[in-house]
Amino acid sequence: MSPKEIVFISGKGGTGKTTITSSFVWWLHLKGEKFIIADADVDAADMHILMEPRPWKEEEFVGKSVAQINDELCTYCDICRGLCRFDAIYIDEDGTYRVNPFRCDGCTLCEIACPVQAIEMVPQVVGRWFLSRTPYGPMVHARLKPGAENSGNLVTMVKHQAHLLAEKEEIPYIVVDGPPGIGCPVTSAISGASFVAVVAEPSFSAIHDMERAVETAEHFGVPHGILINKAGINPENEEKIRDYARRRGIPFLGEVPFTRCVVDALVKREIAASSCEEVRGALEGAFGKILEVVNES
Numbered sequence: 290m291s292p293k294e295i296v297f298i299s300g301k302g303g304t305g306k307t308t309i310t311s312s313f314v315w316w317l318h319l320k321g322e323k324f325i326i327a328d329a330d331v332d333a334a335d336m337h338i339l340m341e342p343r344p345w346k347e348e349e350f351v352g353k354s355v356a357q358i359n360d361e362l363c364t365y366c367d368i369c370r371g372l373c374r375f376d377a378i379y380i381d382e383d384g385t386y387r388v389n390p391f392r393c394d395g396c397t398l399c400e401i402a403c404p405v406q407a408i409e410m411v412p413q414v415v416g417r418w419f420l421s422r423t424p425y426g427p428m429v430h431a432r433l434k435p436g437a438e439n440s441g442n443l444v445t446m447v448k449h450q451a452h453l454l455a456e457k458e459e460i461p462y463i464v465v466d467g468p469p470g471i472g473c474p475v476t477s478a479i480s481g482a483s484f485v486a487v488v489a490e491p492s493f494s495a496i497h498d499m500e501r502a503v504e505t506a507e508h509f510g511v512p513h514g515i516l517i518n519k520a521g522i523n524p525e526n527e528e529k530i531r532d533y534a535r536r537r538g539i540p541f542l543g544e545v546p547f548t549r550c551v552v553d554a555l556v557k558r559e560i561a562a563s564s565c566e567e568v569r570g571a572l573e574g575a576f577g578k579i580l581e582v583v584n585e586s
């Protein structure tokens with residue numbers, strides 16, 4: 290049987306998504322369930338701070354290819370520089386032709402056009418992914434090089450590795466800490482999920498971002514629900530979130546109070562649900578609802 294994938298996302302960063310995901314991990318572990326943790330927030334991975342993974346496998350992640358010019362073959366004809374729509378090719382101080390890898394889109398036009406075959410496309414290592422052990426179970430995570438693109442593909446890789454391991458070891462669940470926002474990495478994180486929990490904080494801008502995150506889950510036809518984090522900081526906005534869920538018929542999973550205890554736990558690198566009784570109490574109901582939906586699917 291394919292493992293069930295439970296993904297936590299938020300419309301924006303800073304909502305406490307990882308606080309909730311790590312609490313879910315802790316809760317599932319307490320229940321004696323077997324699962325794999327997948328940190329798909331590859332641009333700002335921070336699950337490792339709480340999960341303390343010990344890698345036992347590590348591999349490079351190769352992204353797109355970029356053009357590279359061979360000085361020894363180049364005849365300085367300037368054809369490539371004129372053709373490149375991304376202004377990626379420039380003449381260096383010593384007169385040689387160079388490619389700025391951050392600008393190169395990998396379109397291969399210059400490679401095709403070069404009359405002396407002085408250009409070749411070279412695959413770029415843009416990050417690394419890891420299989421690790423944690424006190425809660427296996428974890429797949431990754432690190433993207435600063436400034437590197439392709440985070441959507443790296444998210445797909447992280448999830449793929451989590452599925453391979455889950456199927457091999459007959460592990461029934463994959464818990465995914467998804468990326469914030471609604472871009473390509475989120476699409477990759479949601480794709481194929483059994484359930485998406487949208488974590489929202491009750492601030493004005495966060496409500497708008499939450500709506501876009503919900504629409505993304507709806508677009509992919511993935512069962513989803515809304516969970517408020519940092520409840521108590523703005524009761525008016527909290528009611529707006531509950532009302533939004535009611536109007537659209539989206540399951541409301543619950544709300545986690547904003548307490549000093551959560552801040553203290555994070556400072557000490559502790560999981561909120563394990564350290565804060567009020568958080569644990571608030572989340573148990575939400576997590577139970579998630580598991581119910583996932584097990585029925």
Ligand code: SF4
Pocket residue numbers: 358362363364365366367368369370386402403404405406407408
């Ligand atoms: S097209 Fe080829 S030969 Fe001409 S400048 Fe570019 S790399 Fe050099």
Ligand code: SF4
Pocket residue numbers: 355356372373374375376377378388392393394395396397398399400
């Ligand atoms: S591969 Fe495309 S984008 Fe990259 S340098 Fe060549 S023409 Fe420019």
